[in-house]
Amino acid sequence: MLSYAVRRIAMACLLTLFVSFIAYSLIFAAGDPAAALAGNASTAADADRLRQLYGFDRPIIVQYLHWLSGVLRGDLGTSLYFDQPVATLLLERFTTTARLGFFGLVLALVIAVPLGVVAGRWPNSMVDRLALLLAVVGQAMPSFWFALLLMILFSVKLSILPASGTASWQSFVMPTIVLGYFSMPAIMRLTRSGMISALESDYIRTARAMGLSEARVLFDYALRNAALPIISLSSAQFGFMLAGSVVVESVFAIHGAGSLAWESISRADLPTVQALVLCFSLFYVFFTMVADMLNAMLDPRMRSK
Amino acid sequence: MLLNVENLNIDIATPNGSLAAVQDVSFRVSKGETLCIVGESGCGKSITALSLLGLLPKVAKRTARQMTFDGLDMQSMSKAELRALRGDRLSMIFQEPMTALNPLHTVGRQLSDVYRAHRKASRREAKERAIYLLKQVGISNAAQRLNQYPHELSGGLRQRVVIAMALMCEPELIVADEPTTALDVTIQAELLRLLIDLQKSFGMGMILITHDLGLVSRIADRVIVMYAGQVVEAAPAAELFTKPSHPYTRALLGSVPDPSYPRMKPLPSIPGTVPSLVSRMEGCHFFDRCPLACDACRQPIQLATIDKDHEARCIRVGKGEIRRKVVA
Ligand SMILES: Nc1ncnc2c1ncn2[C@@H]1O[C@H](COP(=O)(O)OP(=O)(O)O)[C@@H](O)[C@H]1O
Ligand code: SF4
Ligand SMILES: [Mg+2]
Numbered sequence: 276m277l278s279y280a281v282r283r284i285a286m287a288c289l290l291t292l293f294v295s296f297i298a299y300s301l302i303f304a305a306g307d308p309a310a311a312l313a314g315n316a317s318t319a320a321d322a323d324r325l326r327q328l329y330g331f332d333r334p335i336i337v338q339y340l341h342w343l344s345g346v347l348r349g350d351l352g353t354s355l356y357f358d359q360p361v362a363t364l365l366l367e368r369f370t371t372t373a374r375l376g377f378f379g380l381v382l383a384l385v386i387a388v389p390l391g392v393v394a395g396r397w398p399n400s401m402v403d404r405l406a407l408l409l410a411v412v413g414q415a416m417p418s419f420w421f422a423l424l425l426m427i428l429f430s431v432k433l434s435i436l437p438a439s440g441t442a443s444w445q446s447f448v449m450p451t452i453v454l455g456y457f458s459m460p461a462i463m464r465l466t467r468s469g470m471i472s473a474l475e476s477d478y479i480r481t482a483r484a485m486g487l488s489e490a491r492v493l494f495d496y497a498l499r500n501a502a503l504p505i506i507s508l509s510s511a512q513f514g515f516m517l518a519g520s521v522v523v524e525s526v527f528a529i530h531g532a533g534s535l536a537w538e539s540i541s542r543a544d545l546p547t548v549q550a551l552v553l554c555f556s557l558f559y560v561f562f563t564m565v566a567d568m569l570n571a572m573l574d575p576r577m578r579s580k
Numbered sequence: 581m582l583l584n585v586e587n588l589n590i591d592i593a594t595p596n597g598s599l600a601a602v603q604d605v606s607f608r609v610s611k612g613e614t615l616c617i618v619g620e621s622g623c624g625k626s627i628t629a630l631s632l633l634g635l636l637p638k639v640a641k642r643t644a645r646q647m648t649f650d651g652l653d654m655q656s657m658s659k660a661e662l663r664a665l666r667g668d669r670l671s672m673i674f675q676e677p678m679t680a681l682n683p684l685h686t687v688g689r690q691l692s693d694v695y696r697a698h699r700k701a702s703r704r705e706a707k708e709r710a711i712y713l714l715k716q717v718g719i720s721n722a723a724q725r726l727n728q729y730p731h732e733l734s735g736g737l738r739q740r741v742v743i744a745m746a747l748m749c750e751p752e753l754i755v756a757d758e759p760t761t762a763l764d765v766t767i768q769a770e771l772l773r774l775l776i777d778l779q780k781s782f783g784m785g786m787i788l789i790t791h792d793l794g795l796v797s798r799i800a801d802r803v804i805v806m807y808a809g810q811v812v813e814a815a816p817a818a819e820l821f822t823k824p825s826h827p828y829t830r831a832l833l834g835s836v837p838d839p840s841y842p843r844m845k846p847l848p849s850i851p852g853t854v855p856s857l858v859s860r861m862e863g864c865h866f867f868d869r870c871p872l873a874c875d876a877c878r879q880p881i882q883l884a885t886i887d888k889d890h891e892a893r894c895i896r897v898g899k900g901e902i903r904r905k906v907v908a
Contacts, residue, residue: 477679484633485694485745486667499684575729
């Protein structure tokens with residue numbers, strides 16, 4: 276397991292490095308950053324001055340290495356708009372978004388997994404049909420629409436939850452529900468199909484032939500096998516939620532990483548955008564790695580590869 | 581009488597209708613006795629075996645006039661009662677060792693789980709029991725094997741582990757469904773030998789499903805021959821091999837003691853052999869392939885006693901019938 280972990284971490288580091296370079300370069304591929312920064316009403320001379328000021332005239336690889344050395348020292352530069360170190364800005368915004376994503380994922384798992392297990396154990400039962408209905412509705416309904424419905428019910432009609440902001444824990448309730456409901460259907464369907472195929476497998480038949488209890492068969496033998504893809508999917512869903520939280524953050528007026536990304540892209544706040552892209556990819560790589568490690572802990576075949 | 585099954589019927593729901601996969605199959609197994617079930621693929625041997633443990637797939641429905649294990653009515657048992665029986669007094673070995681074990685748990689864990697499902701035992705005791713059984717099934721360095729996972733073992737070793745699992749609680753009856761068919765031919769004989777030795781030393785009754793007629797002749801006390809869901813012949817082993825009566829049995833044995841007996845086409849050369857049972861066949865199931873078929877064979881044929889403990893399902897069998905018809 277240890278050697279697997281070491282290899283996996285090394286791979287994650289390389290991947291991060293690679294992704295960060297691609298991300299860094301892409302920003303230049305999108306157009307001339309100096310011109311974008313200078314704005315429409317500027318002259319070529321203005322852009323030139325900015326180009327030199329920010330070092331855009333140097334080769335990309337040099338700029339990237341310069342930026343990377345800063346990153347490694349914890350210096351992500353200063354936001355061109357907020358007048359704040361990007362690191363400070365990011366920490367604050369990312370904490371909010373990560374919290375939202377975490378609660379959303381936990382909520383999704385808490386609902387999706389038990390529902391998927393029951394639906395998979397008793398396909399076509401009442402619970403299975405209800406779960407399917409819930410999943411279809413969840414997949415069909417746009418997040419912003421669901422958010423608005425919740426808002427109308429809980430904030431406007433019942434006045435029990437704040438409609439926006441992050442002032443109290445109550446403010447997180449509706450955004451968490453929206454995000455959770457967003458990733459619930461996929462996890463639920465995967466749990467269901469995983470349980471169905473596990474329960475049809477030969478090793479479950481063996482376990483039953485040996486008289487193991489239904490609980491052991493269901494949870495320790497079947498669900499454990501079904502859990503492998505669920506873990507991978509959950510980590511991917513977490514990534515989606517971080518990236519996709521833009522909608523939820525804007526509907527509920529939450530100042531998170533999603534809204535920061537939106538703002539800085541529209542204002543060509545390059546240091547912030549670059550740092551955000553780096554953070555998003557870091558998160559993605561990190562959670563994929565965590566998922567792989569969890570899978571390796573559960574599945575000896577992965578460890579021995 | 582350890583196991584008594586009378587008129588077992590299994591219907592399988594298929595998209596094309598109901599399949600009468602097993603029809604009126606009856607057999608008995610006493611303590612320490614060996615019953616062999618033989619017959620071509622698809623004739624219903626596996627589902628007969630699975631039905632004994634209540635492990636049929638959902639699409640299959642079982643009915644029986646009687647089904648008792650050591651006097652206990654298996655049909656009226658609750659799920660919990662049946663579960664307590666399985667793996668403890670009644671156990672099973674499957675055909676496919678590569679997939680029969682849970683890939684995520686160690687061998688030791690899976691063996692212990694079986695023991696602890698039926699006995700109040702600490703982890704230590706279960707582990708010792710597991711080591712003991714691995715030794716019994718001929719696995720060297722048993723203690724280290726406990727920590728291995730199924731994918732680290734060869735097919736032969738996995739099947740030994742499955743056998744160890746089935747024997748953890750010293751069952752009184754073991755059902756072995758073609759336990760070596762999926763394995764390399766070089767180790768088949770060795771593993772069967774082991775199974776039979778263990779059966780003797782544990783004093784178990786055994787239902788062995790196999791294609792190996794040579795083996796059957798050596799170890800079986802009683803044999804049932806199945807064809808297309810029905811028992812076509814049932815007899816004590818010695819009698820079956822000396823006096824095979826049903827045309828199908830004779831073809832299977834390939835030995836035609838009576839030169840005047842017409843030969844059936846060799847079994848493997850007939851494509852689409854075992855008839856589909858979706859449309860319930862009225863007359864003899866073997867009709868299309870039988871060299872002795874005649875119009876009278878189109879009516880339902882009953883399993884008839886032709887000698888003491890010897891039954892066959894053929895209108896031409898019994899009291900020298902075959903000989904007379906053929907010679908005439
Ligand atoms: N799960 C199932 N679904 C549909 N048909 C099945 C299923 N299992 C077995 N059968 C059918 O039942 C018949 C007997 O199968 P089986 O008991 O496996 O035969 P054997 O073990 O003698 O080769 C076959 O015709 C097979 O197609
Ligand atoms: S009943 Fe007729 S068709 Fe069937 S095995 Fe006997 S002789 Fe052949
Ligand atoms: Mg079979």
